Amino acid sequence: MPASPITTVNSNTQTERLVLTLRARILKGEFSAGERLTELGLVSLLRASRTPIRIALERLANEGLLDPIPTGGFRVRSFSTIDICDAIEIRGVLEGTAARFAAERLERVEELGRVKRLLPRVILENPISPESFAQFLDLNRTFHREVWCLAKSPSLFRELEHACKIPFAAPEALVFSPADYEVSTAHVAAEQHRAIVEAIENREGSRAEALAREHSRIARRNLEAVFRSNKEGASRLPGAALVTH
Amino acid sequence: MPASPITTVNSNTQTERLVLTLRARILKGEFSAGERLTELGLVSLLRASRTPIRIALERLANEGLLDPIPTGGFRVRSFSTIDICDAIEIRGVLEGTAARFAAERLERVEELGRVKRLLPRVILENPISPESFAQFLDLNRTFHREVWCLAKSPSLFRELEHACKIPFAAPEALVFSPADYEVSTAHVAAEQHRAIVEAIENREGSRAEALAREHSRIARRNLEAVFRSNKEGASRLPGAALVTH
DNA sequence: AAAGAGCACATTGCATGCATTTTGCGCGAT
DNA sequence: ATCGCGCAAAATGCATGCAATGTGCTCTTT
Numbered sequence: 001m002p003a004s005p006i007t008t009v010n011s012n013t014q015t016e017r018l019v020l021t022l023r024a025r026i027l028k029g030e031f032s033a034g035e036r037l038t039e040l041g042l043v044s045l046l047r048a049s050r051t052p053i054r055i056a057l058e059r060l061a062n063e064g065l066l067d068p069i070p071t072g073g074f075r076v077r078s079f080s081t082i083d084i085c086d087a088i089e090i091r092g093v094l095e096g097t098a099a100r101f102a103a104e105r106l107e108r109v110e111e112l113g114r115v116k117r118l119l120p121r122v123i124l125e126n127p128i129s130p131e132s133f134a135q136f137l138d139l140n141r142t143f144h145r146e147v148w149c150l151a152k153s154p155s156l157f158r159e160l161e162h163a164c165k166i167p168f169a170a171p172e173a174l175v176f177s178p179a180d181y182e183v184s185t186a187h188v189a190a191e192q193h194r195a196i197v198e199a200i201e202n203r204e205g206s207r208a209e210a211l212a213r214e215h216s217r218i219a220r221r222n223l224e225a226v227f228r229s230n231k232e233g234a235s236r237l238p239g240a241a242l243v244t245h
Numbered sequence: 246m247p248a249s250p251i252t253t254v255n256s257n258t259q260t261e262r263l264v265l266t267l268r269a270r271i272l273k274g275e276f277s278a279g280e281r282l283t284e285l286g287l288v289s290l291l292r293a294s295r296t297p298i299r300i301a302l303e304r305l306a307n308e309g310l311l312d313p314i315p316t317g318g319f320r321v322r323s324f325s326t327i328d329i330c331d332a333i334e335i336r337g338v339l340e341g342t343a344a345r346f347a348a349e350r351l352e353r354v355e356e357l358g359r360v361k362r363l364l365p366r367v368i369l370e371n372p373i374s375p376e377s378f379a380q381f382l383d384l385n386r387t388f389h390r391e392v393w394c395l396a397k398s399p400s401l402f403r404e405l406e407h408a409c410k411i412p413f414a415a416p417e418a419l420v421f422s423p424a425d426y427e428v429s430t431a432h433v434a435a436e437q438h439r440a441i442v443e444a445i446e447n448r449e450g451s452r453a454e455a456l457a458r459e460h461s462r463i464a465r466r467n468l469e470a471v472f473r474s475n476k477e478g479a480s481r482l483p484g485a486a487l488v489t490h
Numbered sequence: 491a492a493a494g495a496g497c498a499c500a501t502t503g504c505a506t507g508c509a510t511t512t513t514g515c516g517c518g519a520t
Numbered sequence: 521a522t523c524g525c526g527c528a529a530a531a532t533g534c535a536t537g538c539a540a541t542g543t544g545c546t547c548t549t550t
Binding site: 013014015048049050051052055071072 | 533534535536542543
């Protein structure tokens with residue numbers, strides 16, 4: 001629906017493969033934070049020539065995963081926990097705006113059919129099986145993007161996608177592993193989802209905004225909890241290697 | 246202060262020159278909205294080889310001025326007035342967040358020295374001379390960026406810069422030409438600036454947010470006014486050629 | 491031992507050739 | 521007249537060579 005962001009452009013091209021591979025490897029922690037990524041070094045590592053590598057580096061820098069070096073080249077960016085908390089809060093602010101837009105721009109309640117159908121499914125049973133957990137994450141992601149679409153604003157969609165590129169900022173990153181996750185939190189989240197949809201349906205824009213914004217706090221709480229307690233487990237999460245406290 | 250965005254990276258490099266030139270020419274309307282920009286076509290036009298041109302196109306696409314074509318290449322993006330209104334509103338939401346952060350994170354009132362010194366100068370005398378108008382725009386821009394900095398959030402700064410890349414979305418684009426501009430609006434804006442700083446100083450985060458958000462509405466009103474009335478004059482503004490109603 | 495200069499190497503910026511894919515046009519068939 | 525096919529031209533994707541600049545190390549000097 002929106003002007004598609006540059007990350008999902010083509011397919012089957014070297015550049016695209018490199019962006020995916022590099023992003024995954026960076027988030028996995030294969031490069032230490034602050035490390036310079038040289039084009040030639042990546043040539044041998046990624047089996048590609050310098051040109052597509054250069055483009056991939058450009059794109060990842062635009063995503064915010066790399067920092068351009070003033071004299072040329074890029075280094076792996078590091079994120080403080082404050083950076084990440086801010087990124088989550090910004091995402092919350094933007095999702096709040098999306099929810100408000102959705103409420104303000106709703107024409108027919110039938111437009112809510114798809115989100116509503118998602119609602120009863122976004123709950124988690126105890127004990128958590130890996131499959132149900134994966135499905136939970138996926139449903140969560142689907143729900144949030146559905147709200148993005150209900151906002152009917154390509155501009156906002158675009159900014160949301162940009163803001164979610166930061167590690168841990170995306171809504172589906174709000175939970176980490178079944179082991180760390182409190183099932184009760186899932187119920188709180190589900191209730192918030194329900195309330196958001198209700199507010200949209202009632203055209204209560206301000207309420208929808210406040211709810212969506214508060215909803216993003218779950219991600220922040222989870223983040224803090226994980227980084228406080230379960231350090232070893234958390235360090236295996238994608239992106240965790242880039243976090244410097 | 247923040248992780249510098251990719252647009253201000255280097256200097257004296259072909260790529261950098263091309264980004265500036267191309268952006269200016271696109272905003273000036275030298276290419277029609279929707280037109281495909283081919284690398285070879287630009288080679289002769291910009292006197293550069295394909296490699297830096299390709300990079301420049303990538304960057305402009307990330308800014309949102311170009312749309313990637315799924316099968317490769319880029320075309321000049323067009324903006325509906327709704328797109329632009331949304332972009333302004335998003336900027337308002339983000340600046341509201343910046344003002345709130347500034348209020349919440351203020352440590353010593355002395356930090357406000359610089360914005361306060363800006364305040365009494367952001368007024369416009371009648372009649373408007375071109376110089377005083379240019380100075381007015383510059384001061385306005387400085388004020389807004391100072392608030393961005395007071396938010397003490399690199400993540401937010403980054404998103405603000407990104408959001409302001411859209412034509413007419415930036416705060417300094419809120420006014421167009423001395424002829425169109427109502428001097429009274431400048432006084433309203435100045436009062437809003439004053440109130441925002443006051444709210445920050447009093448640590449009234451919510452008020453600061455609401456004020457900054459509302460403040461962005463001036464840009465929107467101006468936009469609507471200009472596009473309704475003074476079509477010919479408006480069409481000479483940078484970016485106006487990309488607006489399709 | 492510390493600091494500075496100089497040099498060799500590493501790295502990026504740019505240019506350009508080749509191969510593949512896309513695109514647009516013209517022609518023919520229905 | 522319209523639709524579809526096929527071909528030619530054009531455009532991008534990729535690879536690689538060259539030049540200029542930056543980087544880091546060593547060696548010298550104080």
